Amino acid sequence: MADTNLMSIPGQVDPVPVARDITPRADGRLDLIGLPKERIRELFEDAGLEPKQAKLRSKQVFHWLYHRGVTDFDAMTDIAKTMRPWLTERFVIGRPEVVEAQHSTDGTRKWLLKTADGHEFEMVFIPDADRGTLCVSSQVGCTLNCRFCHTGTMKLVRNLTPGEIVGQVMLARDALGEWPKGSMAGLDEAEDEGHYSSDGRLLTNIVMMGMGEPLYNFDNVKSALKLVMDGAGLALSKRRITLSTSGVVPAMQRCGEEIGVNLAVSLHAVTKEIRDEIVPLNKKYGIEELLEACAAYPGASNARRITFEYVMLKDKNDSDEHAHELVRLLKQYNLPAKVNLIPFNPWPGAAYETSTPERVRSFSNIVFEGGISAPVRTPRGRDIDAACGQLKTAAEKKSRAQRDREAAEAAEAAGA
Ligand code: SAH
Ligand code: SF4
Numbered sequence: 001m002a003d004t005n006l007m008s009i010p011g012q013v014d015p016v017p018v019a020r021d022i023t024p025r026a027d028g029r030l031d032l033i034g035l036p037k038e039r040i041r042e043l044f045e046d047a048g049l050e051p052k053q054a055k056l057r058s059k060q061v062f063h064w065l066y067h068r069g070v071t072d073f074d075a076m077t078d079i080a081k082t083m084r085p086w087l088t089e090r091f092v093i094g095r096p097e098v099v100e101a102q103h104s105t106d107g108t109r110k111w112l113l114k115t116a117d118g119h120e121f122e123m124v125f126i127p128d129a130d131r132g133t134l135c136v137s138s139q140v141g142c143t144l145n146c147r148f149c150h151t152g153t154m155k156l157v158r159n160l161t162p163g164e165i166v167g168q169v170m171l172a173r174d175a176l177g178e179w180p181k182g183s184m185a186g187l188d189e190a191e192d193e194g195h196y197s198s199d200g201r202l203l204t205n206i207v208m209m210g211m212g213e214p215l216y217n218f219d220n221v222k223s224a225l226k227l228v229m230d231g232a233g234l235a236l237s238k239r240r241i242t243l244s245t246s247g248v249v250p251a252m253q254r255c256g257e258e259i260g261v262n263l264a265v266s267l268h269a270v271t272k273e274i275r276d277e278i279v280p281l282n283k284k285y286g287i288e289e290l291l292e293a294c295a296a297y298p299g300a301s302n303a304r305r306i307t308f309e310y311v312m313l314k315d316k317n318d319s320d321e322h323a324h325e326l327v328r329l330l331k332q333y334n335l336p337a338k339v340n341l342i343p344f345n346p347w348p349g350a351a352y353e354t355s356t357p358e359r360v361r362s363f364s365n366i367v368f369e370g371g372i373s374a375p376v377r378t379p380r381g382r383d384i385d386a387a388c389g390q391l392k393t394a395a396e397k398k399s400r401a402q403r404d405r406e407a408a409e410a411a412e413a414a415g416a
Contacts, residue, residue: 023116023161031094031116033170034163034224037062047090057083065093066233069170069179095174096121096167108381111171115140115164119157121211123168125176125203126380132176132202136168138221139212144246146266147278148311150347151211159217165224169206169234176202206236208243209264215248215255222259229261238262244309249285249293256298263297264307264340265290269317270325278313291333305336312355312363313344323363327370339367339374345382 022030032040041058045051057079064076073079073087096113099120103109109125124135140157142149173179206228208214214221225241228234243255244264255263267290269275275282282290300306308330312318330337341364344354355363360376367374 023163025092025116029090029092031092031163032061032065033094033167034161034165034227036223036226043091061087063232066166066170066227066230067180067235069173071095071174094163094167095171096164098171101175102384104381104384106380106383108384109175110381110384111175113168113171115160121160121164123172123210124381125172127202131204133205133207134169134172134203135207135209136165137210137212138165138208138214138217142212143216144213144279144281146246146268146280148268148313148344148350148352150350153349154211156212159220160212162220162223162227165220166227166234168210169203169228169236172203173234178203204236205240206242207264208241208261213246213248214243215245215251218251218254225259225261239304242307244307246279246281247285247290248281249289252293252297256300260299262304262307263294263300264309265294266311267308267326268311270322270329274317278311278316287329291329291335294335294337295333300336302336305338308337308339309342310339311342311344312360314353314355314359316352318355318359318363320362320366323366324370327367327372330372331370337372339372341367341374341376343376343379345379 022035025031030043032043035043037058040061041054044054044057049057060076060079064070070076071093073084073091073093076084076087079087094116096115098111099114100112101109102111107127111123112120113123114120119140121137121140123137126133126135137160139159141154142151143156145152208221208225221243225243228236228241229238238260239262241261242264243259243261244266245252245255246266252263255261266279267275267287268279269277269282270287272282272286275287285293294300294306297306308326310317310326326339330339341360343360344350344352346352346354364374364376
């Protein structure tokens with residue numbers, strides 16, 4: 001039956017217990033999304049299948065779920081017709097519910113999603129000429145209260161489950177019409193059915209930069225990303241996945257060793273005083289400790305550099321002196337680094353303003369002259385408030401009826 005192991009969330013607020021792998025449903029059926037093949041096999045055995053049958057069926061179902069993206073057991077053509085109702089009675093193939101879908105004039109898309117128990121979170125898709133990046137949330141809210149971040153003003157509601165995390169990627173592929181087509185031929189011989197390639201595809205990259213601190217939801221993020229990286233699953237290369245952390249030092253090494261994705265670190269300041277103010281986690285894990293952990297990050301190299309995110313706040317962290325100090329620090333720790341300068345995305349009630357374009361340019365030039373690439377991130381989807389890391393829900397202000405109407409339209413537009 002449903003796994004009721006509870007986990008607690010480390011951080012500054014009271015731990016919130018959440019179901020580890022399966023969110024219970026009113027109808028008693030179990031949602032398979034988010035579960036690895038082994039766990040699906042166990043559930044099939046628990047439900048009465050012979051061990052050999054359970055193994056075969058779990059392999060087939062896994063393929064249909066994660067590689068082909070089907071949401072209906074009836075579409076699983078290599079599973080006997082008599083078997084399909086047996087599955088439908090006991091299991092479901094879920095997706096996060098879409099509350100609202102918005103499309104920016106620049107192609108950026110934002111979805112307001114809802115968990116089965118009614119918590120809202122967001123996901124953003126940002127298309128570029130050579131890639132399409134999905135910005136994925138790891139928690140509802142965040143415990144960390146960074147001063148410039150709107151998510152930081154929300155109370156942490158709970159961690160997202162592996163299904164709710166991988167479900168975002170699956171929903172994006174649904175919406176973009178990007179599931180691989182073709183037959184099941186070769187499934188029995190080939191474990192790895194070939195990787196999902198970026199050729200002609202829209203969704204090529206994933207950044208864990210939505211709501212929440214992914215390293216405070218380590219196990220669930222890891223389980224979800226394993227499914228995303230599995231060659232027989234969503235089959236996206238780990239080189240195309242970046243996890244962004246505000247600097248949870250004790251979890252960084254594990255992230256490199258156990259997940260193996262690219263790392264982005266929200267540095268945002270080069271002095272203790274300023275970082276303590278804007279990223280309060282700095283009081284726990286200071287800049288030196290953080291940069292040491294970056295230097296030791298497994299897998300980092302000149303070919304796979306660590307991204308340092310730096311939000312540009314007017315008259316706070318954006319002087320030429322700060323830029324010089326940033327270069328000095330990154331060199332002192334001998335870091336294979338690139339810097340991502342993010343113009344602050346203002347929100348009502350924020351205590352900061354965006355740096356002027358001249359200031360941003362001057363800062364960028366200094367870092368660049370120091371031999372470190374320092375592109376300025378272009379704001380995207382401003383008309384729909386879609387910036388990653390600023391996942392505010394303007395929708396909260398809309399009436400229930402209006403949102404329901406828009407959700408119905410969105411579902412229709414997504415071809416549901
Ligand atoms: N919790 C993680 C990942 C989510 S935030 C982290 O902090 O790294 C993703 C990125 O968006 C972070 O670099 C964050 O600092 C940045 N961000 C948050 N609010 C922002 C805002 N209002 N304007 C610009 N960047 C912001
Ligand atoms: Fe949380 Fe990241 Fe926002 Fe800080 S910047 S409050 S860690 S989501």
